[in-house]
Amino acid sequence: EIVLTQSPATLSLSPGERATLSCRASQSVSSSHLVWYQQKPGQAPRLLIYAAASRTAGIPDRFSGSGSGTDFTLTISRLEPEDFAVYYCQQCGSSPLTFGGGTKVEIK
Amino acid sequence: QVQLQESGPGLVKSSGTLSLTCAVSGDSVSSSYWWTWVRQPPGKGLEWIGEIYHTGSSNYSPSLKSRATISVDKSKNQFSLHLRSVTAADTAVYYCARDSEPHFYGMGVWGQGTTVTVSS
Numbered sequence: 001e002i003v004l005t006q007s008p009a010t011l012s013l014s015p016g017e018r019a020t021l022s023c024r025a026s027q028s029v030s031s032s033h034l035v036w037y038q039q040k041p042g043q044a045p046r047l048l049i050y051a052a053a054s055r056t057a058g059i060p061d062r063f064s065g066s067g068s069g070t071d072f073t074l075t076i077s078r079l080e081p082e083d084f085a086v087y088y089c090q091q092c093g094s095s096p097l098t099f100g101g102g103t104k105v106e107i108k
Numbered sequence: 109q110v111q112l113q114e115s116g117p118g119l120v121k122s123s124g125t126l127s128l129t130c131a132v133s134g135d136s137v138s139s140s141y142w143w144t145w146v147r148q149p150p151g152k153g154l155e156w157i158g159e160i161y162h163t164g165s166s167n168y169s170p171s172l173k174s175r176a177t178i179s180v181d182k183s184k185n186q187f188s189l190h191l192r193s194v195t196a197a198d199t200a201v202y203y204c205a206r207d208s209e210p211h212f213y214g215m216g217v218w219g220q221g222t223t224v225t226v227s228s
Contacts, residue, residue: 001170035214037154044203044218045146045154051213088154092212095167099154 002027002091004100012108019076021103023089028069033093036065036074039102040085048087049074079105110134112204112219120198122228126191130204130219137180137187138162142207144215145178145189147200155200159207160187194226 003026013019023034031052037045047056049065052072062077076083084107089100116128130143137143145157158168160178168176177190191198201223205215 030212033212037214039154044205044221045215046218047208047214047216050208056216090154090156090214092207092214096169097156097159097167099156102153 001096002029002094002098004089004091004098006087006089006100006103008103009101010104010106012106013079014108015079015081017079019074019079019083019105021074021076021087021105023067023072023074023100025070025072025091029072029091030093031068033091034065034067034072035090035092037088037090038083038085039088045088076105081107110206110217112206112217114202114204114219114222116202116222116224118223118225120194120224120226122195122226123193126189126194126198126202126224126226128189128202128204128222128224129186130188131184131186132206133185135206136182137185138182140209142211143178143180143187144205144207145176146203146205146215147198148203148221149197149200157189157191157202196226196228198224199226200224 034052036049039045053065113131142159144159160166175192180187201221203221204219206217208216
């Protein structure tokens with residue numbers, strides 16, 4: 001089973017600042033198989049990024065993904081008020097599919 | 109527009125069986141997607157439970173494999189989760205979701221989630 005470790009657990013930032021979220025895998029993950037979700041309180045997760053770096057339809061370009069192998073990053077270039085949420089990475093290439101523990105981006 | 113709707117008892121007795129259904133609209137469970145269950149305990153992260161394809165092929169989390177069964181009902185255009193011998197640790201919001209195409213591009217469509225509490 002591939003274990004995904006996200007860091008930091010909590011990121012305290014102000015609107016307009018840049019957020020950098022890390023997702024580290026216990027073994028190599030194909031870039032095609034790494035995705036990111038956003039989850040707001042009381043809502044289902046929403047798929048943001050697939051194949052490590054491709055935005056799903058309707059996702060603003062301030063969200064970007066990068067990485068390969070065991071290290072992946074989600075970057076939010078300038079935080080908008082609606083971006084404060086919890087973000088999860090997931091690997092979808094090897095069963096069981098696994099999620100990281102999440103990073104909460106909170107308002108400082 | 110594809111929509112998923114979970115349904116089932118909100119309260120299940122300890123040692124009993126949790127049974128949930130996900131009704132699919134705007135798509136067919138016989139289409140080329142995997143159909144997935146995910147859960148989230150209160151205040152915690154997401155846990156992948158398992159997935160099924162319309163052929164009946166399925167995959168499960170090793171930690172739940174001995175207790176979980178996911179099935180598809182093509183006649184009702186829905187899929188289901190049965191989790192046996194539940195304990196308080198199974199208290200969670202349960203989500204159904206549809207994978208993307210290709211399969212490894214994540215889960216692009218989610219239900220709103222349903223809260224299940226296991227009582228003693």
